[in-house]
Amino acid sequence: MDDYKFLFKVVLVGNAGVGKTCLVRRFTQGLFPPGQGATIGVDFMIKTVDVGNEKVKLQIWDTAGQERFRSITQSYYRSAHALILVYDISCQPTFDCLPDWLREIEEYASSKVLRVLVGNKIDRDDREIPIQVGEEFAERHNMYFLETSAKESDNVERLFMQIAEDLMKQARMTNVPRYDPNSYNVDSSSQESSCCSRLT
Amino acid sequence: MALLKCCFDPGEVAEMFDTLYQNDPGCCCGCCSAFRPRYKRLVDSIFPVYPQDGLVKSNMEKLTFYSLSSPEKTDRIGEYLYQRAARDIYRKKYGFVIIAMEAMDQLLLACHAPTLNLFVESFLKMVQKLLETTEPDLQILATQSFVKFANIEEDTPSYHRRYDFFVSKFSAMCHSGDSKEIRDKIRTAGIKGLQAVVRKTVSDDLVENIWEPVHMDKIVPSLLFNMQDSSFHKDQRIADDVQEDGTDPPMLAETCMRELVGRASFGHIRVVLRPVLRHFDLHKLWVPNEFAIHTFRIIMFSIQAQYSYTVVEILMAHLDENVKSSATIRTSIAEVLSKIIAIAAGESVGPTVLEIINSLLNHLRDSVKNGTCQADEKQYQEALINALGEFANHLPDYQKIEIMMFIMSKIPFPLVDNQTPADNMLQSILLKSLLKVGTKYQTIHLNTTFPVSFLEPLLRMSLAPDPEMRLLVQKILHTLIDRHGNLEKLSKLALNIADLDLNIEKSSRPDLIFINKHGPIIYDALYTSLQMDSNTPENIEAVYTTLALLCVELNSTETVIDLLQLLLGIQSLALSSTALSAAQKFNLHTLVIGLLVLIPDVVNIQPLSDYAKRLVEARKEEAPHCLPDMLSHYPGECEPANKIPHLLVDQMAVCDYLKASGIDSSRLSQTSPYGAGGPGVIAGSQRHSWMETSARGSIMEIQSVHEVDSAASSPGLARKMPEEDLTFESMKKVLTEPIEVRKEAEAERRKQISQAFRTATFSELVRRTQPKHDILQNRLNEIFKSLSVTDAGNVEEPKGTQIPTYEQNFPELFYY
């Protein structure tokens, strides 16, 4: 039923093949899709979750990692309440690209956006990026950090739930906007404070 | 209390989209139907027991009637329908969802403006709800409903309504990656949705400014992404697609793109084009550029005409941003530019035109600086030149002249500006551009085509050290002089004029005035260029073509004398020059005979024509090397022309034949302004008049030399006319004064001078000119040294002929 109290937009970004789509589908549909093809442009999913005893609707925009779709995917950053930047812990290049992604986020996203760094595919045994390296990077750039496995469903639920909780906390702190037909910039006004505590 | 809550649920108050906060709709219905309000019972009654039975039509009519008669209830009906649909979606009872949506549609269409507003909120919530599902069918249905909504005119649009979600979702749908059959349906829906959003919002900025980058950056790439698929879409599914809907995603996207661009006002163009350019960059669609050309043509044809040049500007700026990209990419962009620039030309006015030209020229310059020799870079330059030509082609003629002058002003001058290889390259490229523009220009009157400020630098350029450059200048002259399509026929020297089928008209008065004014400097430049020892047969033949075209275009006895005079001058040059090679001299003799054949044929002087033919016949026997074709090497046994005087053009004979035809040939028999034939003071000063106008660099120095020279070189004669001071100013005056007055005075002076030369001995002349001449000589040497010109040697040793020493010096000036 449609009885949520909060709506948050979450956007996933990161190199092609790091597992963004798998994370989203694991979270929204509870499955690990076999043979998941590369995302074209942008994909969209929703999921309503309970935080405390409130319903929170998460609007999840899953962007394509392929460079050629950058122009359309970037246009989704701006309205995001939370950005999940994903890399593949078994693939160094996806980690090396993180600074580039941050630059893009800096340029296109709201400055108050909640940013989360996610190292995915921890089920794999050919890890190239130690957890501390990811942690450090996140800390240095003022991001949350979490390692996940879409395949084994490790930390996936936690990732999105933490985001929902955190965004709700923020929204509460900044005085949940009352319904007001004359203002239509509710989104950004709810994003006054940004936190930098870590989820882990 | 529960009843109250059911009926007057605060959640039924219209909600904003994308809001964080939503009131609890607190639905508790279903259990208390007996107490349910009428509108709810009516709504419930439209749903059948089994969804496949579809909407219960009779009850739907009742509901519609009810909402029409109680408009204040409409919004609650909407909200309730939405609640039901949301519940059915949750329960995956999609059949009922579809029915709810259908009911919503019908109500929307039946209801009238004032009551619509609140209903629309529920309606849109419902649409959004359906779009949020993962069911393709529901998404498509929702889109259809949205399109219906967009087509409705609302009296009082709701200003707080936002379309952010719809733009985002429809754009995502445009990129659907579902399996094939579903994919196209979803994409089509996405495009239609975007089209609807645009239509809905474009007319009223207060509703939602659809032109915000945040929207355009989604809409534009989504449309392009679908458009670019067109090729493979078409071969795969021609038949089934057309039936479906009449449109496939690429076609539909294209239509939508046209509409969008067509609605863009000036301030929006950049917002639309920026994502276009980015899309082409990211999807690497510049090479090959078919799609880019296709897209930009669509843009150019859809955009409001007065803004079309902005597209050109933006594309040009994009070229700037791509300086670091490969030449192939830049070439492709430039080609796109050349394909659309013509469309803009019609609308461009004033400064914009020059800005565009200037920008193109700057790109050329940059390209020349970057890499001069790679083939790719050359192609890029070609593409730019083509763009320039295309652009000029569609401008009115007066602007073409402006452009030609503008380009001319950008050409670095040989030996004046610093001569690096890049400069050379730039010169030739700019000349090529000029040629391109010139080719598109149709001369009507020579005097409008060649204003002095254009003619002079052009002629100066015709004496550039690089033979290829000189050739280009001749070609420019050709295309500008030729008005009757004779260029092709005269581009090769031929002796069978009759076969050429030349298109000849009697020349007009303005043309004659033009040639009277400017003939001397034109002939002189041509003559001087023939003195260049770097000339190839091609160069010499090109000069022939120029002269032949002049002869044809300025068809009159007056010009005939000038041309014959020049012809004789060239012949003496070929006989006396020490600088030219044997082959070059043969080429010159060939040129001479070619002109001699042509001239009497054009103006119809039979005796002269016969004479020319006799000469040709004789040369065929004895000196075929003095006939076409012009070669760069001749066999060793070819006899130099001065050994076969009877095969040369005889001045006296020519005069006689002219006289025989009733033409006054006195001017021809008197003196020649060229070369060894006569004193040529007049010619000399005229020859330099266009040199002197140059206000650039070291030419200024030479100018002062001319001053010395003019005063010193005429042996002991009062050679200045009363009113005359040989400066550029005075020359200008000369040129603007009534021609008859000048002519008389000139003839008088010529006579005096030639008298002096005929009577005085050579040594006397030398003596008389010596003192001042030394100064001149020194000055010249200085200059030549500083210019480090290869031929400077010639200046230092006066030849032991009867040619006045000073006379020799003039030509050298043209070697700079």
Ligand SMILES: Nc1nc2c(ncn2[C@@H]2O[C@H](COP(=O)(O)OP(=O)(O)OP(=O)(O)O)[C@@H](O)[C@H]2O)c(=O)[nH]1
């Ligand atoms: N072992 C393992 N493989 C994963 C995991 N998540 C994703 N993959 C695999 O990684 C590949 C890419 O996953 P996607 O979810 O399509 O990657 P993406 O980030 O959405 O890629 P783009 O859409 O191209 O940007 C697929 O073959 C997945 O099976 C994971 O947690 N563990």
Ligand SMILES: [Mg+2]
């Ligand atoms: Mg993906």
